[in-house]
Each structure stands twice: as C-alpha cells, then as structure tokens.
Amino acid sequence: MPDKRILLMTQGAQVLLNWLEDVMNQGIAQLKTTNATYWENLASLMVDHKLGSIARRLRRFGPIIQEQELWFDTILSEIGQLYLIAKGLSQIDMHHPIVRAEILAQAGKSITKKEILATSPTHQPILTMGHSFGQEEQLSFRKTWYWLEDDQHFAMELDFIVGRQNSFPNTLPIGLAQKASIFDYPSTLPFRILVQNAQRYTQEITPKMFPNFSDMLQQFGIALGKNPWLVDFPCIIQSITPTLHQNNIQLTDQNGDTLEVNYHYGVANFLSLYAGKQPVHLFGTWDGREFLPISLVLNGLVKQIRLPKPARKQNDWDIF
Numbered sequence: 001m002p003d004k005r006i007l008l009m010t011q012g013a014q015v016l017l018n019w020l021e022d023v024m025n026q027g028i029a030q031l032k033t034t035n036a037t038y039w040e041n042l043a044s045l046m047v048d049h050k051l052g053s054i055a056r057r058l059r060r061f062g063p064i065i066q067e068q069e070l071w072f073d074t075i076l077s078e079i080g081q082l083y084l085i086a087k088g089l090s091q092i093d094m095h096h097p098i099v100r101a102e103i104l105a106q107a108g109k110s111i112t113k114k115e116i117l118a119t120s121p122t123h124q125p126i127l128t129m130g131h132s133f134g135q136e137e138q139l140s141f142r143k144t145w146y147w148l149e150d151d152q153h154f155a156m157e158l159d160f161i162v163g164r165q166n167s168f169p170n171t172l173p174i175g176l177a178q179k180a181s182i183f184d185y186p187s188t189l190p191f192r193i194l195v196q197n198a199q200r201y202t203q204e205i206t207p208k209m210f211p212n213f214s215d216m217l218q219q220f221g222i223a224l225g226k227n228p229w230l231v232d233f234p235c236i237i238q239s240i241t242p243t244l245h246q247n248n249i250q251l252t253d254q255n256g257d258t259l260e261v262n263y264h265y266g267v268a269n270f271l272s273l274y275a276g277k278q279p280v281h282l283f284g285t286w287d288g289r290e291f292l293p294i295s296l297v298l299n300g301l302v303k304q305i306r307l308p309k310p311a312r313k314q315n316d317w318d319i320f
Contacts, residue, residue: 009049034062056136178198179199191232237282
C-alpha cells in the first residue's frame with residue numbers, strides 16, 4: 001500500500017506543476033500584480049498537500065517581487081527549483097532511494113532525529129568551524145559548521161528555535177578538535193549531519209582550503225550538479241584580503257579576483273582589524289551569488305565572525 005502522505009504530496013506536486021505551467025504561459029512579469037492574499041492562498045494549498053517547504057518558498061515570492069529591484073531573476077531561479085521538486089515528486093517511485101529522500105526533504109517531509117540515530121554512524125575527528133543563522137517566518141535556525149577529517153569535507157548540524165524557546169542548545173566550542181560519532185542525513189550531497197558522543201582529540205586537524213575563488217566556483221558547479229537545491233556551499237579560501245568598496249565589503253583572493261559578502265552592515269571593527277594587514281584564510285558559504293563569511297583561520301586557530309542573528313539588529317562585525 002502506498003504511503004498516504006507521499007500520495008498526497010504527489011497530488012500536490014501536480015497542482016504545483018499546473019500552476020508553474022500557467023505562470024510560464026502568461027509570463028513571469030504578470031506576478032507583479034499579485035498581492036499577499038494570492039501567495040498565502042497558494043501556500044495554504046501546498047500545506048494541505050503536506051508540502052510545507054514549498055509553501056514557505058511561495059510565501060517569500062510576494063516580498064521578493066515587491067522589495068527586490070532584480071526580482072525577476074530571483075523568481076525565475078526559484079521557479080526552476082520548484083519545477084525540479086515537483087517533477088521529481090511526480091515520478092518519486094522511479095528514483096534511487098537517496099535521490100528520493102532528497103526530493104521528499106526538499107518538498108517538506110522531514111526525517112526525525114530518532115530515525116537518523118537508528119542509522120550507522122562514522123567515528124572520526126571533527127573541527128568546529130563556526131555558526132551561521134537565519135529565519136523563516138516564525139522559525140529561527142542555526143547552522144553549526146564542522147570539518148570532517150575522514151570524509152574530507154565540511155558539514156553542518158541544524159538547530160531550530162520554535163515557539164517560546166529563547167536560546168539554541170549548546171554546541172562544541174569553535175575551533176575545538178573532537179572525535180565524534182557522525183550520523184549523515186540522506187542526501188545526494190551529505191552536508192547535513194548529527195553529532196553525537198564527542199570526545200577530546202589532541203592531534204592537529206587541517207581543513208582543506210581553496211587557493212582562490214576560481215577553484216571554489218569550479219567545485220561549487222560540481223556540487224550543484226549533484227544537488228540542484230544546494231543553498232550553502234561551505235569552504236575555506238586561502239589568503240583573502242578584505243577591503244571596503246562603496247560601503248560594502250569586498251574580498252580579494254591571491255589572483256586579484258573579488259567577491260562581495262552578503263552582509264552590508266557597518267564594518268569598522270572588521271576592517272580596523274584586518275584591512276591592510278596580512279591576508280587571512282576565510283571560512284564561509286557561497287550561495288551562487290554572494291559569499292557569507294563565518295570564521296577566520298589565523299595561525300591554526302579558528303575565530304568566529306559574529307554576524308547578525310534573527311530578530312536582533314547588528315551594526316558591526318565583531319571577532320571573538
């Protein structure tokens with residue numbers, strides 16, 4: 001007997017495909033005339049079909065269209081991703097189990113911690129690289145990033161604050177090397193993990209670094225081919241020099257190529273510490289458009305860059 005929830009999700013996928021077809025036939029530009037009620041009704045229809053993640057994406061369409069100057073390109077990209085999810089759901093039984101799990105997760109079917117702990121972990125040294133934060137509707141989240149020494153890649157542990165919770169659970173100290181049990185969430189690109197049973201590890205751990213942005217972009221393209229819904233591509237770029245350009249931070253690599261960061265707040269603390277001094281190794285995530293700095297690697301030590309957290313105004317970058 002087919003899973004009732006998955007059956008409902010596949011029915012919702014067809015509703016979404018029909019809507020996407022209508023949008024493309026009528027032209028994306030006509031979405032400029034929609035209002036908040038339009039998007040809420042469409043999102044509610046997705047919720048009725050257990051497509052919570054898709055509902056959250058659709059609710060963001062209204063603010064993007066109304067507030068972003070280059071909204072057309074952003075919406076076109078989102079429509080492409082929604083189409084891939086909906087098309088994948090409509091053919092869900094044809095996919096490899098890992099691909100199937102990825103599509104269901106993107107659509108809104110979460111995997112419980114209990115289910116993950118029932119799988120077989122790896123046991124390996126890890127290095128805590130830092131935190132990044134975000135918010136979706138009433139849900140605040142924190143991503144704790146790690147370097148996995150045996151797997152030779154970065155991964156993150158995801159925590160949420162829901163309802164009246166006012167703080168995230170404690171995590172391993174930033175820059176601390178530990179040996180832990182690592183449980184992977186099923187994905188075509190295993191970036192999400194659950195860390196358990198961490199113990200002190202005394203040997204040095206040296207994460208892999210990209211020498212320049214060009215290498216980072218090449219590897220990002222490979223990762224995107226494995227998972228087209230990739231949001232954060234974690235990496236360390238060697239020898240980065242930060243500079244201030246038209247009130248935004250630009251990061252310059254060893255080849256002289258530049259990227260802008262995606263937090264355009266006051267930067268006095270950051271620049272006074274590092275601009276014009278020796279280049280630093282910078283850990284962060286690339287989303288295909290902008291780079292989010294998370295921590296610095298200085299003389300073998302990892303130092304978090306304090307970034308704005310949800311529901312809290314932050315005027316400056318701080319290093320601690």
